[in-house]
Amino acid sequence: MLTLEGCRERRQRLWDQLPDDTQWVLVADPRHVYYLSGFLVQPLSFSVGERGWLLLERNGPATLLADNFTRRSAIAPPHVDAEELETWYDHRHSVVNRDHALLASLKRVAGGLLDRPGIIEEEALPLHASGYLPDAVGEFEHHEQWHTLGNLLRRLRRNKHADEVATLERAMRACAAGHAAALATVAPGVTEFEVYQAIHAAVLAETRHPVQIYGDFRSTNRETPKRGGAPTDQVLAAGDLLLLDYSVIVDGYRSDFTNTVSAGPPGPEVQRLFQA
Structure with missing residues (x-):
C-alpha cells in the first residue's frame, strides 16, 4: 500500500519537472491520482470504474475531488491535505449523474485557480471540465522538449519508490x-x-x-x-x-x-x- 512519505516524494519529483511558473496541476488519470495520493477505488466495490481527480498547488495543499460514494470506496484513506466531495447519494434522495457530481466538485475549487497558470492532464480529463479552467494548458515546454502531464507522469512511474x-x-x-x-x-x-x-x-x-x-x-x-x-x-x-x-x-x-x-x-x- 502506498505511504504518505512515498506520495509526498512523488509529488515533489513531479514539481521538480514542471516549469517554475506553474502554480497548480490537475491530475485526472486514476493511475496517476493513486500514484500521487494513494487514492484508489476498491476494484471489488460498487464504485468500480468511478474516479476522483487530484488538485496539486505549488507550496499549497493536495486536494482530492470526488463524489461521496467514490471516496468511501477507497482502499485506504488518501494522503491528501483536503477533500472536496460532492454528495452523490445520501440514502434519501435520487442520485444524479456521477460525472456531473465530479464536475461539481471541480467547479467549487475552480474559482481559486483563475489567473494562476496551471496544467491539466488533458488526456484523461473530460472536455467539459476544461471550461472551468480557462487559464490551464495541456502541454508545456521544459528542458527544450514539449510534454503533457500524462506523459511526464508515465515516465516518473518507471522509477519505483x-x-x-x-x-x-x-x-x-x-x-x-x-x-x-x-x-x-x-x-x-x-x-x-x-x-x-x-x-x-x-x-x-x-x-x-x-x-x-x-x-x-x-x-x-x-x-x-x-x-x-x-x-x-x-x-x-x-x-x-x-x-x-x-x-x-x-x-x-x-x-x-x-x-x-x-x-x-x-x-x-x-x-x-x-x-x-
Missing part, C-alpha cells in the same frame, strides 16, 4: 503462492477450474486482502496445442499440459508469473522440449 516496491513484492509473493498450490493440485482427473480454485485460495491466504486474479488457466495437448483464457470444467488427462500465465493485482500493483505444469509424468516429447 520503496512503498511501490513493497507492494509489488507482496503481489509477487501472492502469485508465487498460487503457483505452488497449482503444482500440488494438477493431476489427471482434475478440472481447470479446480486448479484455479486452489490458486485463488492460496493467493487470498497469502495476502489476507481482496485482490484481482486474471490470465490464462487452460490445458493443452497434441489435439489442441495452443489455448488460453479463463478456466473451464475441462478435465485434465494424463500428459496434458496446463498453462498458468496469470497476474495478481494487490492495491493497484501487478505481478505476472508463468508456468506450464504437466498432469502426471510428462511424456518423452515434452521432456525433450523442456531440456531444449
Whole structure:
C-alpha cells in the first residue's frame, strides 16, 4: 500500500519537472491520482470504474475531488491535505449523474485557480471540465522538449519508490503462492477450474486482502496445442499440459508469473522440449 512519505516524494519529483511558473496541476488519470495520493477505488466495490481527480498547488495543499460514494470506496484513506466531495447519494434522495457530481466538485475549487497558470492532464480529463479552467494548458515546454502531464507522469512511474516496491513484492509473493498450490493440485482427473480454485485460495491466504486474479488457466495437448483464457470444467488427462500465465493485482500493483505444469509424468516429447 502506498505511504504518505512515498506520495509526498512523488509529488515533489513531479514539481521538480514542471516549469517554475506553474502554480497548480490537475491530475485526472486514476493511475496517476493513486500514484500521487494513494487514492484508489476498491476494484471489488460498487464504485468500480468511478474516479476522483487530484488538485496539486505549488507550496499549497493536495486536494482530492470526488463524489461521496467514490471516496468511501477507497482502499485506504488518501494522503491528501483536503477533500472536496460532492454528495452523490445520501440514502434519501435520487442520485444524479456521477460525472456531473465530479464536475461539481471541480467547479467549487475552480474559482481559486483563475489567473494562476496551471496544467491539466488533458488526456484523461473530460472536455467539459476544461471550461472551468480557462487559464490551464495541456502541454508545456521544459528542458527544450514539449510534454503533457500524462506523459511526464508515465515516465516518473518507471522509477519505483520503496512503498511501490513493497507492494509489488507482496503481489509477487501472492502469485508465487498460487503457483505452488497449482503444482500440488494438477493431476489427471482434475478440472481447470479446480486448479484455479486452489490458486485463488492460496493467493487470498497469502495476502489476507481482496485482490484481482486474471490470465490464462487452460490445458493443452497434441489435439489442441495452443489455448488460453479463463478456466473451464475441462478435465485434465494424463500428459496434458496446463498453462498458468496469470497476474495478481494487490492495491493497484501487478505481478505476472508463468508456468506450464504437466498432469502426471510428462511424456518423452515434452521432456525433450523442456531440456531444449
